[in-house]
Amino acid sequence: MRKIDYHLHTYFSADSQANPEQHILKAIEQQLEEICFTDHNDFIDGWRLQDIDSYLKELFALKEKYKDQIKVKVGIEIGIDMLAQEQSNNYAKQYPFDFVIGSIHTIDLQDITQPSYFENMTKDEAHARYFQAMKDCVTYIDNFDVLGHLDYARRYGPYEDKTINYEIHQPIIDEIFKILISKGKGIEVNLSGIRQFGQSLPGYNQLKRYYDLGGRIITIGTDSHDSQYVGMHVDKAIEMLTEIGFEDITTFTQRQKD
Numbered sequence: 001m002r003k004i005d006y007h008l009h010t011y012f013s014a015d016s017q018a019n020p021e022q023h024i025l026k027a028i029e030q031q032l033e034e035i036c037f038t039d040h041n042d043f044i045d046g047w048r049l050q051d052i053d054s055y056l057k058e059l060f061a062l063k064e065k066y067k068d069q070i071k072v073k074v075g076i077e078i079g080i081d082m083l084a085q086e087q088s089n090n091y092a093k094q095y096p097f098d099f100v101i102g103s104i105h106t107i108d109l110q111d112i113t114q115p116s117y118f119e120n121m122t123k124d125e126a127h128a129r130y131f132q133a134m135k136d137c138v139t140y141i142d143n144f145d146v147l148g149h150l151d152y153a154r155r156y157g158p159y160e161d162k163t164i165n166y167e168i169h170q171p172i173i174d175e176i177f178k179i180l181i182s183k184g185k186g187i188e189v190n191l192s193g194i195r196q197f198g199q200s201l202p203g204y205n206q207l208k209r210y211y212d213l214g215g216r217i218i219t220i221g222t223d224s225h226d227s228q229y230v231g232m233h234v235d236k237a238i239e240m241l242t243e244i245g246f247e248d249i250t251t252f253t254q255r256q257k258d
Contacts, residue, residue, distance in 0.1 A: 001242060001246070003032045007036075010037060010039055012055045015040070033070070038221070044109055073099055075098050079106055107133040112156055127157075127165070127169055148221075187210055189202075190223050217257070
């Protein structure tokens with residue numbers, strides 16, 4: 001399988017100060033074959049990619065500079081939300097991205113990273129609302145290539161036990177997988193979860209469930225906001241995906257699968 005990192009943030013994202021060239025140098029050191037920058041653009045205050053022209057100019061220049069050492073792709077991570085359905089569907093069409101991650105960071109424009117999202121709900125209720133919003137988004141929003149960090153909500157819940165009760169939520173997760181598969185879209189193995197919980201987002205069992213339902217479009221991303229994490233645990237992800245049955249990782253050029 002190809003060694004890639006398809007989820008990288010830089011100082012163009014509101015939550016990162018990382019230099020994109022340092023990401024590239026770290027990826028080369030890690031012997032990655034391909035990377036893709038995916039800085040944030042959400043449709044809430046503070047998460048917008050403020051200077052898209054500078055973003056594209058700088059990253060395409062770096063792509064050219066390092067073309068003989070590593071494949072560099074330029075993408076975006078869009079925060080998809082049903083209250084920003086039109087923007088979610090149309091934004092990426094305006095720019096020459098190679099790859100688009102669609103992620104649920106907000107629900108009804110309420111930021112999941114904030115404690116207020118979880119107020120007055122049990123953990124199962126909060127997760128049920130999250131997965132229902134995800135199902136709605138993947139049903140009605142189409143302009144993305146893979147769904148980001150399936151179980152992102154577990155990162156921020158104010159619970160001592162942050163695990164997701166899959167016995168309760170598996171039916172709707174299966175529906176999400178089936179919708180993605182029917183639309184020719186994939187999911188990512190988000191390796192930030194290994195750093196936080198010792199398990200990727202999603203973990204082995206959900207990746208196998210996606211595979212068993214017919215899913216074959218899969219990317220790997222570290223979700224690095226700091227260059228020290230670029231490429232971390234990619235080998236572990238490849239080992240896991242190989243065991244499940246995946247034959248290769250999916251890569252993209254100009255929104256088309258390579």
